[in-house]
Structures are given as structure tokens and as C-alpha cells.
Amino acid sequence: MAPLTAITTAPLDTAALVRALDTTGIGAVTTFIGLVRDHNLGRRVLHLEYEAYDALALRGLDLIVTETSAQWPTVRLAIHHRTGRMEIGEASVAIAAASPHRADAFSASRYAIERIKQIVPIWKHEYFEGGDVWIEGATADPDNTEARDQALRIACA
Amino acid sequence: MRVTVRLFARLRDIAGAGELAREAPAGATVGAVWAGLVAEYPELSPYEKSISCAVNADYSRFTATVADGDEVAFLPPVSGG
Numbered sequence: 088m089a090p091l092t093a094i095t096t097a098p099l100d101t102a103a104l105v106r107a108l109d110t111t112g113i114g115a116v117t118t119f120i121g122l123v124r125d126h127n128l129g130r131r132v133l134h135l136e137y138e139a140y141d142a143l144a145l146r147g148l149d150l151i152v153t154e155t156s157a158q159w160p161t162v163r164l165a166i167h168h169r170t171g172r173m174e175i176g177e178a179s180v181a182i183a184a185a186s187p188h189r190a191d192a193f194s195a196s197r198y199a200i201e202r203i204k205q206i207v208p209i210w211k212h213e214y215f216e217g218g219d220v221w222i223e224g225a226t227a228d229p230d231n232t233e234a235r236d237q238a239l240r241i242a243c244a
Numbered sequence: 245m246r247v248t249v250r251l252f253a254r255l256r257d258i259a260g261a262g263e264l265a266r267e268a269p270a271g272a273t274v275g276a277v278w279a280g281l282v283a284e285y286p287e288l289s290p291y292e293k294s295i296s297c298a299v300n301a302d303y304s305r306f307t308a309t310v311a312d313g314d315e316v317a318f319l320p321p322v323s324g325g
Contacts, residue, residue, distance in 0.1 A: 142301035209324030210253035221254040222323035227296045
């Protein structure tokens with residue numbers, strides 16, 4: 088059985104992620120898969136290399152699972168994030184959310200991806216036509232309630 | 245005392261290494277460890293406002309005190325997903 092959270096260099100297996108969830112009493116499972124896109128900010132992207140602070144990134148994913156459970160007590164969540172080199176179209180992150188009803192599964196899944204982008208210590212190194220650049224997004228602070236509230240608003244919109 | 249400094253992404257590129265062993269006085273804060281690094285690698289300085297930090301692979305604060313043998317990590321703004 089796959090672990091509920093993982094930072095891995097192996098290709099992601101969404102089906103295994105879904106199988107890892109206890110589906111007792113569950114009526115809906117949503118999956119979200121983030122892919123390496125071929126363009127970013129007008130640049131033609133060739134490939135990405137993801138770097139993580141593995142130990143803390145795993146803690147970050149676990150924290151997101153805990154936060155999600157507090158917000159949606161009946162939702163069960165699994166999150167795997169891949170690191171290393173990935174080609175265009177490959178999956179970098181996969182989220183599976185199981186819930187008795189679909190609305191909470193969609194919301195929890197959206198919340199999780201927003202929080203990943205806010206607090207999990209993972210970085211994209213973008214190789215594009217003409218150069219390469221480290222992508223820098225959010226300052227990682229799990230205690231920043233403003234960021235958390237923003238993720239909640241997006242999830243429940 | 246001795247701490248292990250971990251740097252990631254662009255910070256690692258600037259310092260030329262992802263892991264550095266550094267001396268710090270007893271009672272030093274994470275902020276003091278960072279200040280020592282900036283003195284060594286001035287190019288890190290612009291990150292002062294946007295980085296976060298971790299001690300022993302747990303989110304921390306610049307005001308936190310570090311202990312001998314601690315792993316102190318500095319994280320540029322994250323971009324997972």
C-alpha cells in the first residue's frame with residue numbers, strides 16, 4: 088500500500104494513491120494531477136528540475152493533511168510530490184481526496200494544492216529556450232493565517 | 245558549537261554548496277547564523293526579506309536559538325506543485 092504522503096523521485100502513480108485511501112463510507116474520490124507545462128510567462132519550457140528539502144517537505148504534506156482533516160473531518164487525503172528532472176507532460180504532484188460527498192472532496196483537493204504552493208519546501212528549476220531560472224513563489228510560513236485563509240477561500244469558492 | 249547549514253535552490257547556487265558546517269557562539273539564533281552566511285556570501289543579502297528557515301527539519305523562526313549539532317536550513321520562496 089502506498090503511503091498517504093510522499094516525496095519521491097519515482098514517476099507518480101495516481102491509481103496507487105487512490106488505492107491507499109480508506110474508502111469505507113466514501114461516495115466520491117477526486118484526483119488532481121499537476122503536470123510540467125511547456126510554457127511559463129511567455130517562455131518555452133524545455134524541462135523542469137524539482138528540488139526539495141525532503142524531510143521538511145514530507146512534514147509539510149503531513150501538515151496539509153492535518154489541516155484538511157480539521158476543516159473537512161470526513162475527507163481522507165493522499166498527496167505525492169515528485170522531485171528530480173521531469174519532462175513536459177509528466178506529473179509533478181498528485182492529490183487524491185475521498186469524501187462521503189463530492190463537494191468536500193473537490194474543496195479539500197483544491198485547498199491541498201494551494202497549500203502545497205504556499206508552505207512546502209520544494210522548488211522548480213525551469214530550463215527554457217534561452218536559459219534557466221529558479222522559480223520563487225511564496226515565503227513558506229505555515230503559521231501565516233492570511234495565506235491559510237486565502238487557500239480556504241479559493242477552495243470554497 | 246558547530247551547526248550544519250542547509251541551503252536550497254538559488255541559495256545553494258549562490259553559496260556553491262547545499263550543506264556547510266559552520267561555527268556559531270553558544271546561544272546564537274538562526275538569525276545570527278544567517279547573518280554569518282550573508283557576510284560570507286553577500287549575494288544572499290537580498291533574500292533576507294523573503295526566506296524562511298527550519299531547524300532540524302521543522303519550520304522555525306529567526307529568533308529561535310540553535311544548539312550544537314543542529315541542522316539549520318534556509319528556504320527561498322517555495323515553488324512546488
